[in-house]
Amino acid sequence: MQASLNTYLADRQQLINQFMKNYLEKQDIPERLKASILYSINAGGKRLRPILMMASCEAFGGKPEDVLHTAAGLEMVHTYSLIHDDLPAMDDDDLRRGLPTNHREFDEATAILAGDSLLTMSFQLIAEDEQLPAEKRLYLVEQLSKVSGASGMVAGQMLDMESESKSIPIDDLKRIHHLKTGRLLSFAILSGAYVAGASEERLASLEKTADLLGVLFQIQDDILDVDGDEEKIGKPVGSDETNEKSTYPKLLGMDGAVREKTEYVKEAKQSLSEADVDDTMLSALIDHLSNRDH
Amino acid sequence: MQASLNTYLADRQQLINQFMKNYLEKQDIPERLKASILYSINAGGKRLRPILMMASCEAFGGKPEDVLHTAAGLEMVHTYSLIHDDLPAMDDDDLRRGLPTNHREFDEATAILAGDSLLTMSFQLIAEDEQLPAEKRLYLVEQLSKVSGASGMVAGQMLDMESESKSIPIDDLKRIHHLKTGRLLSFAILSGAYVAGASEERLASLEKTADLLGVLFQIQDDILDVDGDEEKIGKPVGSDETNEKSTYPKLLGMDGAVREKTEYVKEAKQSLSEADVDDTMLSALIDHLSNRDH
Numbered sequence: 168m169q170a171s172l173n174t175y176l177a178d179r180q181q182l183i184n185q186f187m188k189n190y191l192e193k194q195d196i197p198e199r200l201k202a203s204i205l206y207s208i209n210a211g212g213k214r215l216r217p218i219l220m221m222a223s224c225e226a227f228g229g230k231p232e233d234v235l236h237t238a239a240g241l242e243m244v245h246t247y248s249l250i251h252d253d254l255p256a257m258d259d260d261d262l263r264r265g266l267p268t269n270h271r272e273f274d275e276a277t278a279i280l281a282g283d284s285l286l287t288m289s290f291q292l293i294a295e296d297e298q299l300p301a302e303k304r305l306y307l308v309e310q311l312s313k314v315s316g317a318s319g320m321v322a323g324q325m326l327d328m329e330s331e332s333k334s335i336p337i338d339d340l341k342r343i344h345h346l347k348t349g350r351l352l353s354f355a356i357l358s359g360a361y362v363a364g365a366s367e368e369r370l371a372s373l374e375k376t377a378d379l380l381g382v383l384f385q386i387q388d389d390i391l392d393v394d395g396d397e398e399k400i401g402k403p404v405g406s407d408e409t410n411e412k413s414t415y416p417k418l419l420g421m422d423g424a425v426r427e428k429t430e431y432v433k434e435a436k437q438s439l440s441e442a443d444v445d446d447t448m449l450s451a452l453i454d455h456l457s458n459r460d461h
Numbered sequence: 462m463q464a465s466l467n468t469y470l471a472d473r474q475q476l477i478n479q480f481m482k483n484y485l486e487k488q489d490i491p492e493r494l495k496a497s498i499l500y501s502i503n504a505g506g507k508r509l510r511p512i513l514m515m516a517s518c519e520a521f522g523g524k525p526e527d528v529l530h531t532a533a534g535l536e537m538v539h540t541y542s543l544i545h546d547d548l549p550a551m552d553d554d555d556l557r558r559g560l561p562t563n564h565r566e567f568d569e570a571t572a573i574l575a576g577d578s579l580l581t582m583s584f585q586l587i588a589e590d591e592q593l594p595a596e597k598r599l600y601l602v603e604q605l606s607k608v609s610g611a612s613g614m615v616a617g618q619m620l621d622m623e624s625e626s627k628s629i630p631i632d633d634l635k636r637i638h639h640l641k642t643g644r645l646l647s648f649a650i651l652s653g654a655y656v657a658g659a660s661e662e663r664l665a666s667l668e669k670t671a672d673l674l675g676v677l678f679q680i681q682d683d684i685l686d687v688d689g690d691e692e693k694i695g696k697p698v699g700s701d702e703t704n705e706k707s708t709y710p711k712l713l714g715m716d717g718a719v720r721e722k723t724e725y726v727k728e729a730k731q732s733l734s735e736a737d738v739d740d741t742m743l744s745a746l747i748d749h750l751s752n753r754d755h
Contacts, residue, residue, distance in 0.1 A: 196611040200619045204611065251577065256569035275550030276622055279573065280615050283545065283580065287610035290584045294603035301595040308602055309588035316581035317490040317498065321574050325494045328570055 172451045176218060179231060183217040183242065186235045190292070196284070203273045203281040207246050211264045211401075215456065216241050216355040219380075222452055223359030226444045227369070234362050236296035237307050240289035241355060244315045247285035250278050252324060265401035286315075299362065307358055314350040323347025332411040340413050341382065348388075349381025356380065356449075372442045379435035383457045386428040389414035391461070393421065399461040432457045466745045470512060473525060477511040477536065480529045484586065490578070497567045497575040501540050505558045505695075509750065510535050510649040513674075516746055517653030520738045521663070528656050530590035531601050534583035535649060538609045541579035544572050546618060559695035580609075593656065601652055608644040617641025626705040634707050635676065642682075643675025650674065650743075666736045670743075673729035677751045680722040683708035685755065687715065693755040726751045 187208055196204065217238035221231035253260040253268040254275060260268050270278035293307050313319055323346030330343065356377040360370055391400055392407045393416050407414050415424040435453050439446050481502055490498065511532035515525040547554040547562040548569060554562050564572035587601050607613055617640030624637060650671040654664055685694055686701045687710050701708050709718040729747050733740050 194612055197616050197619045197623075199623070200611060200616065247577075251573055254570075254573065256573060276548075277619070279545055279548065279550060280619050282577075283541075284611035284615050286577065286580055287606050287615065290602055291606035291610060294599050294606065301599050305588050305595050305599055305602075308584055308599075312581050312585035312588065316585060317494060317574075317578035318488055321578050321581065322491050322494065325491045325571070325574050329491075329493070 172448070172455060175222075175448060175451075176455075179218045179221050180214045182221075182231060183214050183235065183238055187239050187242065190239065194288075199273070199277060200280055200284065203269060203277045204284055206272055207250050207269050207281060207285075208243070210266050212242065212246065213459075213461075214242060216245055216351060219352065219355040219449075219452060220359040222448045223356045223373075224363045225359075226442075226446055226449050227360045227363035227365045228444075229359070229363030233298065234359055236292045236298075237311075237358055237362065238355075240292040240307075240311060241351065241358075243285040243289040243292070244311065244320075245351060247282040247289075248315075248320060248324070250282040250285070254278060257324070257328065260406075262401060262403070265398075303362065306361070310354060310358065314354045319350045320347055323350075327412075330413060333413070335413045337418050340415075340418065344385040345378070345381060348385055349378060352381045352384055353377035369442050369444070372438065375438040376435050376442070379431050379438065380453060380456065383428050383431040383435065383453075386415045386424055386431070387457055387459060389416055390421070390424055390428070391459075396460060401461065428457055466742070466749060469516075469742060470749075473512045473515050474508045476515075476525060477508050477529065477532055481533050481536065484533060488582075493567070493571060494574055494578065497563060497571045498578055500566055501544050501563050501575060501579075502537070504560050506536065506540065507753075507755075508536060510539055510645060513646065513649040513743075513746060514653040516742045517650045517667075518657045519653075520736075520740055520743050521654045521657035521659045522738075523653070523657030527592065528653055530586045530592075531605075531652055531656065532649075534586040534601075534605060535645065535652075537579040537583040537586070538605065538614075539645060541576040541583075542609075542614060542618070544576040544579070548572060551618070551622065554700075556695060556697070559692075583609075597656065600655070604648060604652065608648045613640055613644045614642075617644075621706075624707060627707070629707045631712050634709075634712065638679040639672070639675060642679055643672060646675045646678060647671035663736050663738070666732065669732040670729050670736070673725050673732065674747060674750065677722050677725040677729065677747075680709045680718055680725070681751055681753060683710055684715070684718055684722070685753075690754060695755065722751055 191205060191208065220234050220238045220241065224234045225231060249263060250269045252258050253263055254270055261271050262268060269281060289311065290308055293304055293311065296304055315321065323343050326343045327347055330339070357370060357373060360373055365373070389407065392404055392414065395404050397404055415427065419427060432453060436450055439449060485499060485502065514528050514532045514535065518528045519525060543557060544563045546552050547557055548564055555565050556562060563575060583605065584602055587598055587605065590598055609615070617637050620637045621641055624633065651664060651667060654667055659667070683701065686698055686708065689698050691698055709721065713721060726747060730744055733743060
């Protein structure tokens, strides 16, 4: 499985990278702004969200090409959020994936505008996807705006900042992560299946898997911040500690966090099997996400 | 005309304000983020873009209610752009419409997120507009993303910043304004007519009016920055001078700028009359925009 998973990851990564590159090159964008956008898009992201979307689309009988516009849109929303979160006024990070953050490489104003550009472009990408009927595109625009906006990802970032230097209950922590990272991951899986034409019933059963995936993703993120390899994660370990963030290892201890993660992996695979599709690759991706080293 | 124009402006302003208020109140948004969003939305904007859109929709036989979602979306894009442009890393303004700017009233991080929220919400608003068929909503999403993104408004802001402390040719200045303010104003007029069902031919003829309106709007903006009333415009006059911005009065002299504006008003009305619709109110709005005192 590992060999074929690695081939799959590399192949799908190339597909989405090539698509985004072609799309961006065609756009008429002022030089420095374009350089700043391309800098963050090319900064070595793993493309986990696009790959999840493609794998989900394929599990439900579609082709990876069917979701390229939406997958690129989602990756752009993710990238914009990293650029804005790294700003001095927010998390004030100097490094991202081993490279200077956007505002460090360019400047704050350019970084803000690059983020704004990517967010705006994500909706344009979906709206322009002529492979899909208008109703489907519209549904995807609506869902993406909901999961990424003031009731979704942006809400999560706001609550996350407000919780700094505070000890918060585990349920609040879960809510923040659900908003900040869970809903976008969930959108990846659900929209892939939706584009492939999954029934309402199957989409409903997939929703549980999608939610669990978001949680286990975050637990692994917190774990890596404690005992990850700086070279691999591309930023200093212990930054959550420095920023006084509530994390799973802090609230449950490292053993407790690992136990919780293992439990979620089991449940996620269980609920996935109930969707009754060829879940080989999606299931392998769940293991991959929960054991990733960066 | 003045009395009925004032009634019209007040009435349409109330319509759009009420709609945005109702919409925002229904959203589940973290308290401080919601307060920050509402602060900027309620900070006394004149709603020129929504009113232009409604007037254009009405001129082509539609009702103002037909474009409320799109008009609110456009006003939110405009508001987000003001919040981000005012940030310390960008224009670093402390006052906007006589009130502290968003990051001054709240903080930089909250202001960045409020802007991100409004931008995202604008697309959600249009996607959710059940009065319009899917194809029309999709077209509006696509157009709004184009005029506001990296090849539109954001490009304008980028080029505007890059031109600071430089003397630039008048054609470059026109291009910056076209991108930064012209395209959104143009979207207001064109989308109003589009929603009302205007033919391709009439839309094409309206495009010239829309472009000219953008230019005369900017000339008046530059003029007000030189000899406006601080109380009325809500910020110090002379800020363009301080920021070493290229402006029409600087490039053409004050008399030249006024002459240029008068010429554009004439041309805009001329081309509007060619669209062959009831242009009474739109025409009055052109005069209003070119003579506004704030």
